[in-house]
Amino acid sequence: MRSRRSTGTITSKGSLDPRHLDAPVATLKGVGKTTERRLSGLGIETVRGLLMHLPFRHEPPTRLCGAGDLRVGEEVTLRVRVMSCAVRETLRRRVKVLEALVSDDTGSILATWYNQAYLEAAFRERPEVLLKGVLIRQRGASTFLVKRHEILSETGESRHILGLIPVYPSTADLSVRTIRTLLHEAAPRAHHLVDPLPAVLRARRRYPAKAEAVLCCHFPTGLREAKQARERLAFEELLLLQMAVLEQKRAKEGKRKARALGAPKDLTLHYLEGLPYTPTAAQRRVIAEIEADLARSVPMRRLLHGDVGSGKTMVAAYCLLRAVEQGAQGALMAPTEVLADQHYIGLQEQMGRQGIRLGLLKGSQPAGERRAVRRALESGEVSVVVGTHALIQEGVRFRDLRVAVVDEQHRFGVRQRDAILGTETAQGLWPHTLHMSATPIPRTLSLTLYGDLDVSVLDEMPPGRRPVRTRLVPQESQARMWEAVRKELARGRQAYVVCPLIEESESLQTASARRTFEDLSAGELAGFRLRLLHGQLPPAEKGSAMAAYAAGEADVLVSTSVIEVGVDVPNATVMVIMGARRFGLSQLHQLRGRVGRASEESYCYLLAEGEDEAAQERLELFSRTSDGFALAEADLAGRGEGQIFGERQ
Template identity: 35%
Template sequence: MSKYNLLFSSLEDIKLKSMTKANIKNLKKLGINSLYDLFYYFPKSYENSAVYKKIIDLRNNDSAIVKGKIISVNRKYLFNKKLMVTMNLVDDTGILELIWFNNKYIFSSIKVGDEIIVSSKAKVSSRIQMVNPSYKKTKDESILNKKMSLEPIYPLTKGINQNKLRSLIKDSIDKFGYLLQENIPLDFLYDNKIISRNKAITNIHFPENDDLLNLSIRRFTYEEIIVLEANILKNKFLVNKNNKKLYFTEDNKKLVKEYLASLSFELTNAQKKVITTIYKEIRNGKIINRLIQGDVGSGKTIVALIMMLYMAENNYQTCMMAPTEILAIQHYNNIINEFLKLNIRVELLTSSTKSKKRKEILNDLKDGKIDILIGTHSLINDDIVFSNLALTIIDEQHRFGVEQRNKLREKSQISNVIYMSATPIPRSLALTIYGDLDVSIIDELPSGRKKIKTKYIKDEEDILKMNKFCKTKLKEGTQMYVVAPLIEKSEKLAAKSSEEIFEEIKEDFPEFKVALLHGKIKNSEKDEIINAFKDKKYDILVSTSVIEVGINIPNANIMIIKSAERFGLSSLHQLRGRVGRSNQNGYCFLEATNNNEITEKRLSILEKTTDGFVISEEDLKLRNSGEIFGTRQSGISDLVLLDIVENIKEITEVKDFIQKYLEEKNGNIENEYLLFDMEYKKNKKEG
């Protein structure tokens, strides 16, 4: 293992002639700080294979290898101080002009009379040229009789070019490649016919052929998943092992049964399944760390209420943290109405809570007189102390940072946490990002829930038809949301602000009462506006995406989203979920000002389906996985070869293998090289 450690030593400690101070400085700009980083700095693409040609046979854009003799070498500085080196190379058929920019080394390394081989794309006009070609001084004729190896193309920075980086990587692999010991457990390696690490590292940088390149990419894709999942699942295994029988409940369910009997509807099978799973974990004294994800309106909140009531009935406190005051108030109002008759005390704590009331809540919370506390991020304040907190519910969990979530969790020794997300996450992403959580999916909507009809509005004719339809529905008594992408007017962005749209709507719908709501309005005013809209004092509410979460007004069944192309698919789906919350049909109009091919493709997805999981999968395909919320926390953004969508099969295979491996090894990783790589990746991510 001592030699393996050399992979992780700093570049300054690497005994290599080409590892100069200047090169080290430039490598560090690329995030390369060790030999390991250099080996794993994979090419972004490869140049097409080239074949040997005589100069007279070169055609424009031909990828070719040419052998000849240098007959002239010149250099000059252009007007922008850029260095240009030109050389003339001849064979027995003609002259080829070679040009390099900003390459001082080339001028001193190649002399008149040198025989060299060059490779690049030819530019043929009045002259035949190659710009910044690869070159090699050689008398080896064998290279001319076969295709040249694929040339790697790397992301660069100022001060280092492709040839220099290729040379650095090749020299390093040639001298230190033997240090790369096998870090994939041998059972998995052999069962899946994965090529060795040493062979793969050479062929991912300098592939002998397409087949070996593909096998190398496959190998390192599996390796990335193994290192990621081993880190996540090892921690999960140890937490579960250490968190058994840490608390006890008497399993009282009298109040829960009363509450369920009072509901005017029956829980879906998906809801019952999640509740049964959590009950079982609590009865076994297991510390819960579970994500409940479900589509808009799937009934996640009712599951949370039942679990909070169950814990209160068994003499434990619970709390729920929501991302906005509007949502926290809504949760509080729902819970207080439901639980008051069950003699369960529920309190609300936000930044708007008056100091006298806040002091009372803090004292009663500490004394155990409060069963359930609802609030915003205010709940993580140091002066909030619970008597016996046993369950924390975090709603819309992706809106809170890791530190905020952990700080709330640390307020209890019995750190049971249920995270809820109304933004459906593709299974492929959940397997990776949330590998340390147990994931429950509520994929069934309550019976009687109406589907939302969605229409993509492309032009003025569509707008006129839409407005006519909306006026008819408004006259019948329904209400309408109009969503704007911006609060205020922007000179940089083409989209209209909420103030501008507010004025337009008043003009287009003169016979109806219109209100305006956005994030800059004080919380007290927001509540007044929302309550007035709920009481039908307004027909239309113009708002920014502040209504995306937490607004529940069953009579509002129409939504127009302006400049819909500016929103992500998941956000549009979330917004759409504000309508269709009654036994009436919901209508959502997606009005776009930029109707290009991408916009049409994206918005057409929402026209075709209301399934949030399908939409999230399509969203993931259209976007970079690193843009999806939370990925930077998970390590997904550090991955190079893994495609979250395309590699779901490989992710599943690895996850199943690692779980079985940890069970057999009692949570230990016996491959010391894998263990070392896991630690290095973890430390690098944490900075």
């Protein structure tokens, strides 16, 4: 790698106290209380933490073009001056459009921003700006649709558009632009970073020192340089993590023991023979992998990954029956009461007729019912229990818990998942544990990559299932999208409309369920039957809304993400996600899984506002990716794996 040239913006002429690396990030110029709190939300507390907040990709520059030389559809960058600007409202309520006449030596063009009326004040001074976007035709006229802008200082220096631009993990209230600006302030302190790699190892692999690699990631002179720097830092991270995880795994295996289960008996064999379908080759392979784990005296720690409808529930039932036929107990923990009820009903149908007693334990049960189930678990009268977080509360004791299944494990916190793993029996034994998820969270994925979890994949879907068509819908195309939704509803299909908030928020300019329900009922979906569902409704109202939708008595369910798991309506073929940038990849993947549950063509539409380029990249990736592991890898790259030896994920 070439040595970097020192510049005034990223190096320091004086010697700084090394302790400055661990100084609070608030010691940097431009970090007030609000920004400090927002940085903390990304896990950035110190200057060192900011420097190690690395970009997940570098965006190549677009062609610098003159305002008079634009071609329709080509993404370019303009360097222009704002001549005038004004805000207008579209016919659809609450959508404000900022229009600015911009000009350079080659000509003028009208530039357009959606939902960014606040820029009007900044543009009144007629500043010189960089605009990244694309020329489009609207109602017979040309306009430059702006994706990103930068107001240039008197020096004309660009930090956010020209050149190779790093793109960072960010949040809705902390932009990538702010992160880049703060990194320019923090850069002089990078030279105090201690390098854990020996010089002989760096020389052998031709790696730069750590400080140089960090600065190359943040301020690259070329794509090759940035890639080499990231590779060097990734090598260091993988080496240290691999050593630590292997040490942790050896310590656990040395301390924890489980009772090995014998060969399958008639109970599980009859279960497989009695299924109304033939298990897929993937299901048979996964069961064989699990059997190898259950035959050992070391507790199983296996992640079962499979998309919606791939057959995870059948594998879970098999594992629970393996415990029961040994005279022991099994437990299945679900993140919501809706999903726990669904599992309980399904397992009751399969196991009840074989004389197996099941129990249900959840927070909304009367206290007397919960006490009765806890007593039955402690005495062994209940062989299989299904529950929510109530399973890991104080006072729940098992006579002999042999197998534990954690469904939708990405919905639980680290402590909650480890609580059921920590259910040691009176004999000092630990349960075999199966984690199930359609999208592993980054911490889980990193542990899998580094050897602490074994993984099984159900990579075969039942015949007849079609992938859901996913579309990222720009502001100017929303009218056509709602027209497509109306056509599906007219065919007798159903739709979900999901919002990130229940109520409107002054600080978060995004869709709320209540306002969206009102707007759609009187506007785009007038004449159709809409129901509203969110977590603050009384249980009876939630049950009524969900039952009406499941029975086909409602055409559209306007909801928050409470429908993320546990909802199965095969007739639903449309998912509209408002404010999509406020959802993580895991949530988006689960929401999309609510449709496409039959053989009909299904659609998922993502509506996102604002200029957050990291969020835009995430949504574009999601729209072209249906594989859960690929999405989790993207989450891992964008957010990190969490504190592998702690409780933050």
